Amino acid sequence: MSESPALTEVESYGVERIPDADRTATPFDLFRVAFGGANTFATCVLGAFPVLFGLSFWQGLAATLLGVVGGSLILAPLAVFGPCNGTNNAVSSSAHLGVHGRIVGSFLSLLTAIAFFSISVWSSGDALVGGAHRLMGMPQNDGVFALAYGVFGALVLTVCVYGFRFMLFVNKIAVVAASTLFVLGFFAFVGDFDPGYQGVFPSTATAGFWPAFIGSALIVLSNPVSFGAFLGDWARYIPADTSRRKVVTAAFASQIATVLPFFFGLATASIIAKKAAPYMDAGAPNYVGGLLAISPGWYFLPVCLLALIGGLSTGTTSLYGTGLDFSSVFTRFSRVQATLFVGVLSIGFIFLGRFAANLSQSISTFATLIITCTAPWMIIMVLGYVTRRGWYDPDSLQVFNRRQRGGRYWFHHGWNWRGMGAWLTAAVLALLFVNVPGQFVGPLGDLAGGADISLPVGLATASLLYLSLLWLFPEPREVYGPAGPRLVRASDAPVPPITTEAGAPVPAVAEGA
Secondary structure (H helix, E strand, O other): OOOOOOOOOOOOOOOOOOOHHHOOOOHHHHHHHHHHHHOOHHHHHHHOHHHHOOOOHHHHHHHHHHHHHHHHHHHHHHHHHHHHHOOOHHHHOHHHHOOOOOHHHHHHHHHHHHHHHHHHHHHHHHHHHHHHHHHHOOOOOHHHHHHHHHHHHHHHHHHHHHOHHHHHHHHHHHHHHHHHHHHHHHHHHOOOOOOOOOOOOOOOOOOOHHHHHHHHHHHHHHHHHOOOOOHHHHHOOOOOOOOHHHHHHHHHHHHHOOHHHHHHHHHHHHHHHHHOHHHHOOOOOOHHHHHHHHOOHHHHHHHHHHHHHHHHHHHHHHHHHHHHHHHHHOOOOOHHHHHHHHHHHHHHHHHHHHHHOOOOOOHHHHHHHHHHHHHHHHHHHHHHHHHOOOOOOHHHHOOOOOOEEOOOOOOEOOEOHHHHHHHHHHHHHHHHOOEEOOOEEOOOOOOOOOOOOHHHHHHHHHHHHHHHHHHHOOEEHHHHOOOOOOOOOEEOOOOOOOEEOOOOEOOOOOOOO
16 A cells, blocks of 8 residues: 655545555544534534524524434435545446436535535634634724635635645644634633523423424534535545445544534523623624624634634535536546636635625525435435445446446436436425525425424435335346345346447446556
8 A cells, every 4th residue: 555645745636536555544534524624613603503593502402412413324324435436426426316417416515515615714704803803903894804714715725726635634633623622612601601591482382492493403414414425525535445334433423523513602602692692683693793792801812713723624625525526527627727716716605795795694594405405315325325235336437527428327318317306306395395494484394383394305205216216117237236236126228338429439447446
């Protein structure tokens, strides 16, 4: 096995299968990258939503735990595709949505990355400027905020251009440093913290409680689920023979560990609601401003450090994978070129959304809607893995990237209407049932007494419809490998050979090459 490249060496690999000799990462590396990307102020902002929705501290804690555990269970199985196929999850989805249908995963990851990158930069930039104002008297105006956002954007883009090894190095530091600063924060606020904070719902029987509770849990759940399209970006450097159980456990544990920043956000939000209530106004919430208002003077410097570390960590985990995906959809771009393009585009959106369109207050709703569409895609991927017994043809997965045609995953002109149909139906139906209190209510959002049932509707629909379509309209036997299908049937339909766009046959590539 070769030595790991130097940190200052720009990563050359895109979405092609990573050679076995260069796959030197471990499940613990996956844990550090995934946890580091979520152990930030952006997660604290999401953790404040239960209080913003009117829940008591204990009600909010129950909603938070439900969201974290539920999201972790949905996310963790997505970690197996990276070691299995040596590429990212969008490319792996070719096996279930078709060679062309894999663009669904790329599109979802792009929207998710922009949304969570924006939350991270805005919340971290606001905290950094606010902390510097309280600590050193730095002015708080649009120019200073723009400078902070620009610095974060430039730092994130630099790390992403260097690639996976540099990002892993950043997150090794971020996991320890940010966790230490959060723990330090508990000492800063322990004197003001009251676990008896009541909120506006004295009991679960109070009108409006369940919509607020479920809405809070879904916003929390959106955080772990947001990593679904990105896990393969990091796990593809884990050797193929690594225990799948260890990889799944690492992904699950990385999100369970986010209880730390979620608890910090929830606890401090309950203090803000009592001591600086205007900052928790549902019409114009400002968690970061409220946090600074209740912080003791000695904690302003840790707040600034948290902002810097967190913004860099979350930004890199979001932007890196999106640049990687973009290079696979637009194959004329190298990974570095695609990363630069998407990075500049995302930074432009951050400035536009913050200063021109005032989108910073609604981006969390946007993120929730994206996750509503992503969850059915994730369940189709997992069920596809189960029915295929974890067997994939790495050569056929790369057909789109090589501008070829045919192969095991060509299906109908590059589209697998079974997976595509199940995803599209489930995503649209789930969106109709969304009910985020005070933010977005779908046409069917009130059918369950105001409770948001979009996620269970989406997951159940995707599961039942996808398995039904696989049974009623079997896929070719060759997509299942030597052991054959599990739970579903297979047909004897032929699979077209892999050819170039001009129609010339392509020699087979040995697995792992």
